[in-house]
Amino acid sequence: MNFAAFFIPLITLITAQAIVFDLAQFRFSKKKLYAIVIVESVIQLALSTAVLLLAGLEMYAKWYVLITVLPAYATFFYISKNRDGRDIFTIVTTILISFILSIPAMWFYRYHGNSYLSYNLVRIALFGVIFALIHFFFRKPYLIAQEEIDKGWGIFSILPFLGSCLLYYEFLRYGEGGSFTEVLYVTTAIVIVMASVYTVNFYMVLQLNDKYLVLEEKRILTMQNKAQMDQHLQFKDDSEKTNRRWHDLRHSMQYLTELLEEGNTGMAIEYLKEQMKTSTVVMEHYCQHPAVNSILSLWAERSRNENISMQVLANIPKELDIEPVELSALFANAIENAYCSCLALPDSVQKFIKVEALYNGKRLAIGITNSCSDRVSFEGDMPVSAKEGGGIGTRSMVYTVKRFHGAYTFTADSGIFSSRFVLNV
Numbered sequence: 001m002n003f004a005a006f007f008i009p010l011i012t013l014i015t016a017q018a019i020v021f022d023l024a025q026f027r028f029s030k031k032k033l034y035a036i037v038i039v040e041s042v043i044q045l046a047l048s049t050a051v052l053l054l055a056g057l058e059m060y061a062k063w064y065v066l067i068t069v070l071p072a073y074a075t076f077f078y079i080s081k082n083r084d085g086r087d088i089f090t091i092v093t094t095i096l097i098s099f100i101l102s103i104p105a106m107w108f109y110r111y112h113g114n115s116y117l118s119y120n121l122v123r124i125a126l127f128g129v130i131f132a133l134i135h136f137f138f139r140k141p142y143l144i145a146q147e148e149i150d151k152g153w154g155i156f157s158i159l160p161f162l163g164s165c166l167l168y169y170e171f172l173r174y175g176e177g178g179s180f181t182e183v184l185y186v187t188t189a190i191v192i193v194m195a196s197v198y199t200v201n202f203y204m205v206l207q208l209n210d211k212y213l214v215l216e217e218k219r220i221l222t223m224q225n226k227a228q229m230d231q232h233l234q235f236k237d238d239s240e241k242t243n244r245r246w247h248d249l250r251h252s253m254q255y256l257t258e259l260l261e262e263g264n265t266g267m268a269i270e271y272l273k274e275q276m277k278t279s280t281v282v283m284e285h286y287c288q289h290p291a292v293n294s295i296l297s298l299w300a301e302r303s304r305n306e307n308i309s310m311q312v313l314a315n316i317p318k319e320l321d322i323e324p325v326e327l328s329a330l331f332a333n334a335i336e337n338a339y340c341s342c343l344a345l346p347d348s349v350q351k352f353i354k355v356e357a358l359y360n361g362k363r364l365a366i367g368i369t370n371s372c373s374d375r376v377s378f379e380g381d382m383p384v385s386a387k388e389g390g391g392i393g394t395r396s397m398v399y400t401v402k403r404f405h406g407a408y409t410f411t412a413d414s415g416i417f418s419s420r421f422v423l424n425v
Contacts, residue, residue, distance in 0.1 A: 011120055015101065015127040016069070017041070019094045020076050022135055023142060027081040027381075040075040044068065058175045065168065069095055081381065085153030086146045092160040096194060099167040101126050103187050110180055141205045148208060156201070163194045287314035287357065291324035292331050296355065299335045303353060308342045314357040320364065320425045322404060327425075330400050331355075331366070333393035334419050338370035341417060345371060349415075363406075366421040376412035383410050383417075397421070 017037070026033055048068050052060040060067075073091045080087045105122040112118065167187055174183045259268040286296040296312055303310040320327065335355065342351040349371060356367040377384040383394060394410075397419075401408045406423040 011123050011127075015123065015131075016094050016098045017072055017076070018127075018131060019097060019134060020073070020090060022131070022139055023090050023094075024076065024087070025081040025143070025146075026079050028079055033079055036075065036079055040071065044071050047071075062172060062175060069098075082146070084150070085157065086150070089153045089157045089160070092157050092164060095164045096160045096167070097130060099164055099171070100191055100194075101130070102171070103167075103184070103191065106174075106180075107184060138202065138205075141202075141208070145205045145208050148211075159197055160194065163190055166190050286312045287316040288318040289316040289320070289324070289327070290318070291328035292316055292357075295328045295332045295335070299332075299339060299353075303339060303342075306339075306343060307351065308339065309350075309352040310355070311352070312355045314355065316357050316359055316364065320359070322423065322425045326400060330397055330421070333397050334366070334368045334421075337393060337419070338368055338417070341370055341372040344373060362424065364421075364423045364425050366419075366423075368419045370417050371415060372412060372417035374415055376417060378410070378412070381410065383412070 028036070044067075048060070051063060051067055073095075076091065077083055077087055101123050104126060105119045108122045109115070109119040167190055170178075170183045170187050170190075174180055256268055259265075284297045284300060285293065286300075287293050292314070296314065300310050300312065335353065338353045342353065345351055351371050354367075354369045356365075356369075358365050382398070385394070398408055401421050401423060404423040404425055406421060408422075409418075409420045411418045411420075
């Protein structure tokens with residue numbers, strides 16, 4: 001038996017899983033994810049190679065779905081974040097692509113190469129082209145469509161499933177001695193139909209992507225306007241405090257003048273001491289970034305008024321490669337969520353908010369921790385707002401993080417909620 005045949009299951013496995021992994025999001029850490037995939041791949045490769053070696057290529061083709069496709073995609077379904085119709089669509093689409101790769105490879109093998117090596121080389125070359133197209137042109141809008149549309153993917157999966165079944169049936173016919181020319185014509189027709197449908201679907205995905213971007217920009221503008229309003233209120237409050245201090249100072253100076261003119265020096269000194277105790281103003285300065293400092297000051301004041309302990313440890317420079325309004329909106333949304341979470345707690349619970357921010361010259365790491373209810377719901381990795389129409393602020397924060405190629409996590413454990421962001425700014 002030609003030893004090049006051993007590469008058939010390996011190439012099939014690598015190409016199929018590479019496409020699936022490129023189009024998916026996962027619920028495990030990278031370390032655990034890699035461990036699961038490596039173990040599954042080794043087991044599957046050993047099984048596929050054993051069948052190919054002991055039973056031959058025809059039997060391998062006949063049992064291809066059972067020994068190669070199903071284990072690979074069962075593993076994918078286990079490690080995927082969604083585990084619903086979106087993953088089913090990704091799986092059947094990848095199966096369809098795998099079948100399509102085999103058609104020109106079989107044609108080349110029959111009429112030109114007549115060796116397993118040529119068959120494998122054609123599959124690898126075609127995979128490189130298709131993977132590049134998917135990764136650079138299709139992946140981003142596809143992932144956005146998965147985030148925006150969480151229903152209907154099962155119906156979308158019917159067509160690629162039927163196409164895969166038809167191609168599989170034609171391959172079985174060829175394996176049982178059918179006419180290769182006839183099989184080639186039928187499979188080519190199936191591929192043309194599938195390509196036409198996917199072209200239409202891709203156009204729809206692009207339209208959804210444009211709509212998504214418009215909605216996210218609208219959300220960002222809404223949050224930015226709110227952040228600007230918060231800053232305006234903070235500036236207004238500071239201005240009113242300053243006006244009150246000047247007003248009080250004028251009256252104090254007038255009273256002191258009267259006491260000194262009367263020669264009542266002792267009372268004047270006592271009055272000054274009392275004024276120094278009561279009129280001392282603490283200037284709040286949390287970081288060098290003016291817009292963020294304003295937001296931190298505002299929410300610190302609001303938290304004090306509601307008996308919420310707020311601790312801030314922030315090292316943020318004055319200038320970053322992000323618009324001040326957008327960065328302050330990110331802080332405002334996150335702190336407001338923490339603030340509202342604390343307000344919802346009974347008075348017997350200790351309420352706190354801790355804000356941490358550190359810039360290392362390349363990345364800005366933000367962490368916000370707060371007390372919360374034990375009943376925090378999640379949908380995937382996103383917290384679900386209990387308020388009707390809520391969640392806009394959270395989605396806007398995530399959009400901002402993604403815009404700057406960052407990362408985010410939301411966790412809730414034992415009455416403590418944590419929001420973590422990293423931005424490449």
